[in-house]
Every structure is written in structure tokens, then in C-alpha cells.
Amino acid sequence: MKKTALFITLFISWALLLPGASPAGRLFLPGNGYAFAEEDWRGEFDSICAKTGDSMELPTEELKGLISRCDKLKEVIGKLDESTKKVFSKRLQMCRDLYAFALEAKEKK
Amino acid sequence: MPSRSKQKKKSEATGQAMILSPKRLFVTLIITAAALLAFKGTAPAGRIPPPDEYGMVVIRNYSQKAGFAPVVFDHWLHRAMYTCRLCHVDVGFAMEAGATKIKAENNSKGFYCGSCHNGSRTHNKKVIFAACPGTAGQEDRTRCDRCHSLGREVKRDYEFASFIKDLPRQTLGNGVDWEEAEEKGLIKPVDYLEGVSIKRSSLAAQKDFSIESKSTWMTDVIFSHKKHAVWNGCEVCHPEIFPSVRKGTVKYTMFEIYAGEYCGVCHDKVAFPLLDCQRCHTKPVR
Numbered sequence: 001m002k003k004t005a006l007f008i009t010l011f012i013s014w015a016l017l018l019p020g021a022s023p024a025g026r027l028f029l030p031g032n033g034y035a036f037a038e039e040d041w042r043g044e045f046d047s048i049c050a051k052t053g054d055s056m057e058l059p060t061e062e063l064k065g066l067i068s069r070c071d072k073l074k075e076v077i078g079k080l081d082e083s084t085k086k087v088f089s090k091r092l093q094m095c096r097d098l099y100a101f102a103l104e105a106k107e108k109k
Numbered sequence: 110m111p112s113r114s115k116q117k118k119k120s121e122a123t124g125q126a127m128i129l130s131p132k133r134l135f136v137t138l139i140i141t142a143a144a145l146l147a148f149k150g151t152a153p154a155g156r157i158p159p160p161d162e163y164g165m166v167v168i169r170n171y172s173q174k175a176g177f178a179p180v181v182f183d184h185w186l187h188r189a190m191y192t193c194r195l196c197h198v199d200v201g202f203a204m205e206a207g208a209t210k211i212k213a214e215n216n217s218k219g220f221y222c223g224s225c226h227n228g229s230r231t232h233n234k235k236v237i238f239a240a241c242p243g244t245a246g247q248e249d250r251t252r253c254d255r256c257h258s259l260g261r262e263v264k265r266d267y268e269f270a271s272f273i274k275d276l277p278r279q280t281l282g283n284g285v286d287w288e289e290a291e292e293k294g295l296i297k298p299v300d301y302l303e304g305v306s307i308k309r310s311s312l313a314a315q316k317d318f319s320i321e322s323k324s325t326w327m328t329d330v331i332f333s334h335k336k337h338a339v340w341n342g343c344e345v346c347h348p349e350i351f352p353s354v355r356k357g358t359v360k361y362t363m364f365e366i367y368a369g370e371y372c373g374v375c376h377d378k379v380a381f382p383l384l385d386c387q388r389c390h391t392k393p394v395r
Contacts, residue, residue, distance in 0.1 A: 045307075046307045046308070049307050049309075050307050050310060053309045053313060054310050054313040056313060081218075083214060083218045083220050084218070086215065086220075087200075087220045090201050090203075091198070091201050094344040094349075097348050097349065098347055100348070101348040101354060105354035108354055108355060
């Protein structure tokens with residue numbers, strides 16, 4: 001019984017940390033720590049820009065990480081169709097600019 | 110630059126009255142003309158729009174080339190239904206009129222106007238009509254005319270006078286106190302659009318702060334950060350409109366604001382006009 005529980009726990013942990021399967025799993029990918037299939041760009045966008053409401057409260061490291069993710073995602077969005085690219089490039093830029101603004105505010109404090 | 114008393118003494122000494130010589134008059138006229146050119150189209154002396162036209166945006170990037178009249182966008186109607194943030198952040202409309210350069214193709218793919226105007230999304234259980242397709246047949250034409258209406262007699266679903274009938278009044282702008290209307294629950298601007306908006310962390314509490322007035326005859330501004338953040342979110346204003354990261358480092362002038370910078374990006378265009386001084390300069394006189 002204990003062996004089964006251990007096996008299930010290990011399996012779930014492995015699945016969660018599987019590269020690309022979750023934000024935690026993405027950390028194990030080579031490169032800058034983030035990679036995602038093209039169809040996942042929207043999920044990544046939502047994940048990045050979900051924190052704008054409390055951007056001023058975020059720690060410096062997190063802000064830097066978000067800015068870096070914005071820059072990565074910008075390249076992916078740049079390859080999408082014209083309409084999607086136009087809308088999401090601007091939306092992403094707004095998030096990035098806000099995080100950069102929050103970071104600058106923190107660093108100048 | 111001689112002081113006024115020195116000038117007075119000089120003119121008294123020379124026996125000349127303080128009348129402008131032709132040369133001085135010419136220089137004054139040149140400076141005035143230059144100043145007027147610099148603030149061309151932004152000075153408050155321009156035409157004050159009637160309440161139903163206040164905040165109206167005419168979009169004419171591509172319409173006429175496609176054989177349609179330019180779009181007349183009524184801010185009063187949309188702002189009563191949706192927050193500024195929803196349209197200018199989630200949907201991605203630029204803050205400057207005409208800068209978004211909306212194409213029918215964008216709308217038909219569910220972006221910009223097409224985010225809501227898709228024939229299936231509803232507001233208050235009413236289906237929102239679909240945006241105009243790029244190539245409109247006769248059937249579509251009537252629908253297209255609902256927005257592509259500049260210079261046309263178009264029957265609207267919402268007439269300004271009846272729409273604002275029960276809303277609290279203000280003297281300027283649309284003649285509506287939108288803030289009070291929301292407080293009283295008379296309007297409930299939607300802030301989330303399924304499939305378009307992001308589920309965000311809740312907005313961090315923002316403290317109000319005062320901005321010192323440069324004039325002795327005008328009281329300080331009490332800026333309601335919370336009020337602005339609730340309607341606009343953070344990214345509408347920062348850093349595009351207000352890039353400074355430290356309070357008090359940028360000195361705003363009413364000239365710049367009237368020229369459409371800072372507060373003037375919204376106020377005098379959609380939000381209540383700048384002539385309504387005492388809605389911002391609210392700090393009690395000491």
C-alpha cells in the first residue's frame with residue numbers, strides 16, 4: 001500500500017515538473033527557463049499580465065522575471081497572424097512597460 | 110530684463126507713456142501668433158461640444174476608401190456599460206483617437222469592436238450586433254450604418270436624452286456625473302470580458318495624494334488614485350501618460366494639460382472637462 005502511494009506521489013510530481021507542462025516544469029527547460037508551444041502563447045500571456053494589478057507590490061526579482069518573459073513572448077507573438085500580432089503586441093507591451101515602471105520605482109526608492 | 114518699477118521710472122523720465130511702439134507691437138503679435146500656433150487645436154477657446162457629442166470620436170482611417178461613412182463612436186454609451194480599462198487595456202484600443210487603425214478584418218477576427226460586436230455576445234441580456242464585415246452586402250449595409258454614420262440620419266438603439274434621463278447631472282461634459290451614477294448603482298460598468306480579459310490579481314489599494322497648485326488663487330488637487338485605478342487599472346496611465354516614478358518630480362502645468370498631456374489625455378476629451386476646475390482642485394483652503 002505504501003509502495004503504491006509512493007509511486008503515485010512520484011508520478012504526480014514527475015508529471016507536474018515535466019518540462020512545458022506547468023510553469024514549474026518550464027523552469028527545467030534549457031535556455032532562459034521558459035519555452036512553450038506556439039498554442040500556449042495565450043496561456044503565457046495571461047499568466048504574465050495577470051499581475052499588473054499589484055505590480056507595485058511585487059519583489060524586484062519577480063518583476064525582472066516578468067519583463068524577461070514579456071521579451072520572450074514578444075518574439076512568439078511577432079510570428080502570429082496580423083490581427084493577433086497587432087492586438088497582443090500592444091497588450092503585452094503595456095504589461096511590460098508597467099512592470100518596468102514598477103521596477104524602476106522600486107530601484108529608485 | 111528690467112523690472113516694472115524700473116520701466117515705469119524710465120518711461121516717466123523720458124516722458125513716454127506705456128504705449129507699444131510699432132516695433133514692440135509687431136514683436137508682441139509675432140509671439141502671440143507663435144503661441145497660438147503652438148497650442149493650435151488644443152486651446153480651450155475651441156468649440157465646446159454639446160453634451161451628446163462630448164467624447165465622441167470619429168474614426169476615419171479606412172472607412173471612406175471602403176465606401177463607408179466614417180464611424181461615429183459614442184463614448185457616453187460605452188463608458189456607461191464598460192470600464193475604461195476593459196477597452197483600453199483588455200481590448201487594446203489606443204488612448205488617442207484614430208491611433209488604433211481598426212480594420213474590418215480585425216473586427217471579424219474578434220478583436221477591437223469585434224470583441225463585443227460579434228452578434229453573439231450579450232450585454233444586459235441583449236445581443237450586441239455584429240461589426241460590419243469588410244465587404245458588405247445590402248443586408249449588412251443597414252447594420253454597418255449603425256456605426257458608419259457620420260453625416261447620416263441613423264436611428265439608434267440608444268438616444269442620448271433618454272439614456273441620461275435618470276442619471277445624476279453635472280453642468281459640463283456630457284452633463285452626467287458618471288461617478289455618482291456608478292456609486293448609486295445606476296450604471297454598472299463591466300470590467301471583465303470572457304475570452305478577452307485576463308483573470309487578474311485584485312487591485313492593490315491605492316492611496317490618494319495631493320498635488321500642490323502653483324497658483325495662490327487655486328487650491329491644491331486631491332488626486333483620487335483609487336477612483337482612477339478602479340476604472341483604468343494601472344497600465345492605462347503608467348507609464349505611457351504618467352512616466353514619472355517618483356511623486357512630485359514632474360511639475361504639471363495647465364498649458365501641458367490643455368495641450369492633451371497628462372490629465373488632458375482623458376479630461377477635456379471624455380472625462381469631465383478641465384473647465385470644471387473644482388472637481389480636481391478640491392483641497393480646502395487653509
